[in-house]
Amino acid sequence: ETGVTQTPRHLVMGMTNKKSLKCEQHLGHNAMYWYKQSAKKPLELMFVYSLEERVENNSVPSRFSPECPNSSHLFLHLHTLQPEDSALYLCASSLDVQGTQPQHFGDGTRLSIL
């Protein structure tokens, strides 16, 4: 039990589908993150939220749309994805966004785009 739960664990979707990834943390953390992990590449930070406010958006295509309704939940809405978007999507949380605290990760959603 990592304290950060991601659902679903696996997702297969066509390029025209719309789906959402969900992340939930019960650690009392104020910061939440979405990362993309592709084979043989470093983790790519996609979005950062601090107290439900987006504070970073690292040039992510608009087909990825994050939502943070409260400090415990984070969503990543997906639409018209491309085959190169197939990857492991990891959610993480930390006490704050200052980078001075460890991040706690979920086990990810393995996304496959057909």
Added chain:
Amino acid sequence: SQQGEEDPQALSIQEGENATMNCSYKTSINNLQWYRQNSGRGLVHLILIRSNEREKHSGRLRVTLDTSKKSSSLLITASRAADTASYFCATALSGSARQLTFGSGTQLTVLP
């Protein structure tokens, strides 16, 4: 180019041996963190070392930081098969520590 890069990319050792992984980075940091990732799982935080620290220990793990050389090492002593995983270093930059920048990782295999 990447802020943090691990070396070697892959390491295979026998159970009981020590494993050493290195991380180099390019710009001044606030802290450096090491994470482990087992296959099919998320990353697990191991150790955080701040820029004013030189060495930290946690159980069988020993991390060193040399800010003059912009490098860090992770030593796992008396390795076990369960230590088989990918190990990543992540740096939080000075002055703008909002994000961690991860390296590509070292794949460690401990043979029984």
